[in-house]
Amino acid sequence: MNWELERLLRSQQAGELLAAALASSGLDLQDWALERVYSRPGEHGTAEVSARFRVRTQGAEVTLIASTRELSDDQRDALGAVRCESPTGTLHVWAHPVDPELPGLAVAEDPSALAQRLGPLLGVEVEVAAVQMLVLRPLRRAVYRVRVISALGERTMYLKVVRPRRAGELLARHQACRLAPRAADAGDGVAVIEQAAGRSVTDLLHRPTSPAPGVRIAPEAVLTALESLAPSSLQFRPRPAPAVRHRSFAPALSAMGADPARLARLSDRIDAALDPDPSSEVPTHGDFHPGNLFLTEDGTRPAALIDADTIGPGNRADDLAIFFAHLTALPSFDASGYQDVPVLAAELWEAAGAEAADLPGRIAAGVLSLAPGAGSAAQLEQLVTAAETVLDKGINAAVRIGFSPNAA
Numbered sequence: 268m269n270w271e272l273e274r275l276l277r278s279q280q281a282g283e284l285l286a287a288a289l290a291s292s293g294l295d296l297q298d299w300a301l302e303r304v305y306s307r308p309g310e311h312g313t314a315e316v317s318a319r320f321r322v323r324t325q326g327a328e329v330t331l332i333a334s335t336r337e338l339s340d341d342q343r344d345a346l347g348a349v350r351c352e353s354p355t356g357t358l359h360v361w362a363h364p365v366d367p368e369l370p371g372l373a374v375a376e377d378p379s380a381l382a383q384r385l386g387p388l389l390g391v392e393v394e395v396a397a398v399q400m401l402v403l404r405p406l407r408r409a410v411y412r413v414r415v416i417s418a419l420g421e422r423t424m425y426l427k428v429v430r431p432r433r434a435g436e437l438l439a440r441h442q443a444c445r446l447a448p449r450a451a452d453a454g455d456g457v458a459v460i461e462q463a464a465g466r467s468v469t470d471l472l473h474r475p476t477s478p479a480p481g482v483r484i485a486p487e488a489v490l491t492a493l494e495s496l497a498p499s500s501l502q503f504r505p506r507p508a509p510a511v512r513h514r515s516f517a518p519a520l521s522a523m524g525a526d527p528a529r530l531a532r533l534s535d536r537i538d539a540a541l542d543p544d545p546s547s548e549v550p551t552h553g554d555f556h557p558g559n560l561f562l563t564e565d566g567t568r569p570a571a572l573i574d575a576d577t578i579g580p581g582n583r584a585d586d587l588a589i590f591f592a593h594l595t596a597l598p599s600f601d602a603s604g605y606q607d608v609p610v611l612a613a614e615l616w617e618a619a620g621a622e623a624a625d626l627p628g629r630i631a632a633g634v635l636s637l638a639p640g641a642g643s644a645a646q647l648e649q650l651v652t653a654a655e656t657v658l659d660k661g662i663n664a665a666v667r668i669g670f671s672p673n674a675a
Contacts, residue, residue, distance in 0.1 A: 285320060288349040297323045333359070342367065346365055349361065368430050371428040381426075393417040399413075413425070425459075434457075438451075443496065447571070479566070486618040486619070500578050505551075513537055513632040533655055537658070539628075549582075551583060553579055556589050591630045598668075599650065609667065627658055634654040634665070
């Protein structure tokens with residue numbers, strides 16, 4: 268993972284990069300500001316990092332994208348991208364929302380055009396009051412939060428912008444889950460998704476912001492949500508689980524300061540803990556974590572399951588492993604705020620621990636998959652230690668790592 272390029276995009280040196288890109292078109296950089304960085308670890312230890320900048324040039328404001336995304340000559344020409352070489356690697360810079368693979372970006376970024384697409388879907392004229400980009404992967408996908416106003420009042424919706432040829436599959440995956448919010452096709456690869464009912468498990472657990480601080484989340488509500496996946500899920504391409512690709516995280520984690528030998532030993536232990544002959548494939552969510560599962564505010568029933576893009580065939584234990592992995596990580600962000608996590612982890616383990624004998628190994632792989640997103644050396648250490656601890660002492664001890672590195 269090229270962390271040096273990400274650091275460059277976050278630094279004041281990014282201004283020199285933008286100035287050079289604009290100069291190639293005969294423009295001068297007058298002012299600039301970083302709006303957001305979108306970083307995603309890859310499956311082979313690499314990363315795709317893109318940054319969005321607001322730039323003022325010749326008296327006009329434009330949005331520029333700088334990305335580590337590798338581009339062919341044809342893609343570079345279609346984007347009008349400028350190739351920038353630096354000692355740390357190659358970046359491409361181009362004007363947003365130009366993207367030959369994602370024509371829907373132009374729709375999402377134009378409130379008037381977007382309102383025209385949303386009106387027929389909602390059955391009422393709408394005004395687009397606010398649009399916020401949440402995720403951007405150039406040439407692949409983007410996610411927006413949209414606030415609209417109509418005669419029916421104000422509402423929040425989400426847009427997923429994908430390659431038009433993939434829109435049908437995205438919508439079909441949503442239809443394969445009865446808890447997925449309704450989704451509709453707005454054309455040009457833009458899927459419009461309703462806001463989920465209920466509150467996410469993450470929100471319910473976080474005491475400072477929870478609508479019911481200290482609420483007991485029923486483990487049965489978590490397990491029942493997985494029963495909402497239809498057999499039609501089996502027709503889709505599977506998403507490789509962390510248990511399959513855990514070794515691919517090592518280069519990124521080593522670049523962040525983790526000991527390569529320690530990571531190698533951990534991966535060996537994960538492999539040894541995994542069942543070489545796992546159970547047959549069943550419908551799975553593919554990214555079943557506490558932020559994607561919404562429950563009723565009393566924590567007793569599932570209300571929605573979002574991000575249905577990853578639904579497909581897989582091992583049910585991998586869905587559970589991702590959920591446990593995220594529970595393990597939450598206290599490392601706010602130990603006091605997530606003080607109820609150990610109770611849910613213990614009760615969920617009691618309810619689902621017999622799901623698979625190799626669940627600890629799958630959880631350890633899931634925790635390792637979260638480590639590239641660590642915001643500090645201390646959090647990285649906590650996550651790697653938690654992955655080791657779940658193999659040594661089980662989920663309860665691993666969860667406590669987030670409250671104190673010496674808790675195990």
